[in-house]
Amino acid sequence: MEIFQVVGIALIGVILVVVLRRTNPEIAIQLSLIIGVIIFMMLVGSIGKVVATLQNLANRGGVNFLYLDTVLKVVGVAYLAEFGAQVCRDAGEGAIATKVEMAGKVLIMVMAVPIILAILEILLKLLP
Amino acid sequence: MWMTLKAGGFALVATAGYMVGQTVASSYARRPDDLKQCQAALGLLSSEVEYATTHLGVALQRVGRSLGGQVGDAFCRAAAALAGPANGTVEAWEEGLGWLQTTTALSRADIEILRTLGLRLGATDRADQLRHLAVAVERLKVQEELARQARDRNETVWRYLGALGGLALGLILL
Amino acid sequence: MQVDFIFKVAGFGMIVAVLYWMFKTQNRDDLATVVSVVGMVTVLYITIQYIAKFFEAVRTMFQL
Numbered sequence: 001m002e003i004f005q006v007v008g009i010a011l012i013g014v015i016l017v018v019v020l021r022r023t024n025p026e027i028a029i030q031l032s033l034i035i036g037v038i039i040f041m042m043l044v045g046s047i048g049k050v051v052a053t054l055q056n057l058a059n060r061g062g063v064n065f066l067y068l069d070t071v072l073k074v075v076g077v078a079y080l081a082e083f084g085a086q087v088c089r090d091a092g093e094g095a096i097a098t099k100v101e102m103a104g105k106v107l108i109m110v111m112a113v114p115i116i117l118a119i120l121e122i123l124l125k126l127l128p
Numbered sequence: 129m130w131m132t133l134k135a136g137g138f139a140l141v142a143t144a145g146y147m148v149g150q151t152v153a154s155s156y157a158r159r160p161d162d163l164k165q166c167q168a169a170l171g172l173l174s175s176e177v178e179y180a181t182t183h184l185g186v187a188l189q190r191v192g193r194s195l196g197g198q199v200g201d202a203f204c205r206a207a208a209a210l211a212g213p214a215n216g217t218v219e220a221w222e223e224g225l226g227w228l229q230t231t232t233a234l235s236r237a238d239i240e241i242l243r244t245l246g247l248r249l250g251a252t253d254r255a256d257q258l259r260h261l262a263v264a265v266e267r268l269k270v271q272e273e274l275a276r277q278a279r280d281r282n283e284t285v286w287r288y289l290g291a292l293g294g295l296a297l298g299l300i301l302l
Numbered sequence: 303m304q305v306d307f308i309f310k311v312a313g314f315g316m317i318v319a320v321l322y323w324m325f326k327t328q329n330r331d332d333l334a335t336v337v338s339v340v341g342m343v344t345v346l347y348i349t350i351q352y353i354a355k356f357f358e359a360v361r362t363m364f365q366l
Contacts, residue, residue: 009305016312023319026342030349031311037356038304044359051363069365076364080357285333288324296317299310300344 002046006039029091036083070115074108081105134302141298142291149290156275156283158233163272165199166234166242167265173203174261177254184217184249185210188224202227221246235275241267307352311345318342 013035020028051072058068081104088097169191176187185207192203206224210217225246229239245264248257318341325334360366 009308012305013308016308016315020312020315020319024315024322024338024341026338027311027315027318027345030345031308031315034307034311034349034352037352038307040356041304041359044363047363072364073366076360076366079364080360281328281330285325285328285330288321292317292321296314296341296344299313299317300348302306302310 002042006042009035009038009042025091029087032090033087036087040083067115070111073111077104077107077111081107138298138302141301142294145294145297146291149286149288149293152290153283153286155233156279156286159235159238159275160272160279162199162232162234163238163268163275165195165197166238167268167272169195169199169203170245170261170265170268174258174265177257177261185220198231199228201231217249218246221249235271238268238271241271307348311348314341314345 013031017028017032017035020031054072055068058065081100085097085100085104088094088100172191172194173187176191180187188203188207188210192200192205192207194200195203202224205227206220209223210220212220221243225239225242228234228242241264245260248260252260318337321337321341322334325331325337
């Protein structure tokens with residue numbers, strides 16, 4: 001089971017980060033960053049499976065490919081923004097974290113524009 | 129197999145760093161003692177010159193014997209070179225200095241003090257020689273004080289830096 | 303062997319911490335600063351490569 005590995009790595013990493021944080025916080029931050037990346041790398045295979053299943057379902061259901069693509073992109077941007085913001089917040093820079101989150105929201109908004117437009121169009125067609 | 133190879137390489141790099149640190153640190157640690165030995169040797173030599181009025185080769189030999197250690201060896205070498213085939217005092221003294229430079233932690237400045245002394249040794253009258261010996265001892269004393277300060281500043285630093293630097297380098301290369 | 307990276311960075315950090323402390327107690331503050339900066343840059347070098355890999359993985363996965 002992968003969950004054991006993930007939790008094990010997280011526990012060991014947390015202990016090391018706490019040890020380092022007292023003496024040199026700049027390296028502790030980078031260590032916690034690396035731990036996050038490693039855990040994500042372990043999940044890459046599983047996420048790939050989920051994405052493949054979603055695409056399969058979309059194909060079968062005849063959903064417009066544009067929509068699924070956009071959803072995936074939105075998830076990706078949201079994950080990246082969350083990751084970056086979390087690291088900033090860990091380093092005690094709440095202000096920068098907030099800005100990263102805002103950037104993520106704006107970019108997601110921009111990506112979602114085609115879908116919103118499509119919905120609006122459908123609505124307009126429905127209205128007499 | 130691969131892991132053993134990596135561990136072995138890591139151990140080698142770490143040990144090399146440790147040894148570099150130890151070497152530099154021990155050269156810092158030995159220099160004041162070596163300087164002290166040189167002062168003792170020059171003191172003995174000046175008493176030889178003052179009271180015994182022996183031939184320089186015999187005096188050097190006697191000082192070297194009674195002192196022992198690397199500095200004493202250097203004096204013995206100089207004496208041997210002086211007794212050897214048709215050498216001048218300066219060349220014989222140079223021979224001893226070469227030995228000092230390779231075996232002790234003396235710096236180039238320290239050797240230079242002894243070299244200027246060698247130009248006078250056995251070449252002028254007794255009072256002049258004694259004066260130069262006293263001057264050389266004085267200058268060596270100053271150098272010793274400086275060396276002591278340098279040791280206090282640098283010895284521990286180099287010991288730690290060598291060992292931990294080796295470890296860090298090994299970790300990076302791992 | 304991804305876990306290696308954690309131990310590598312943590313070990314490096316501890317070595318830097320010990321050196322920093324040692325220089326501080328020897329009143330060599332200049333060297334202490336140099337050591338901590340060099341350690342930070344070295345760790346950053348390792349981390350940056352890793353983050354590049356991470357971004358690449360995210361990019362291919364979500365077709366960004």
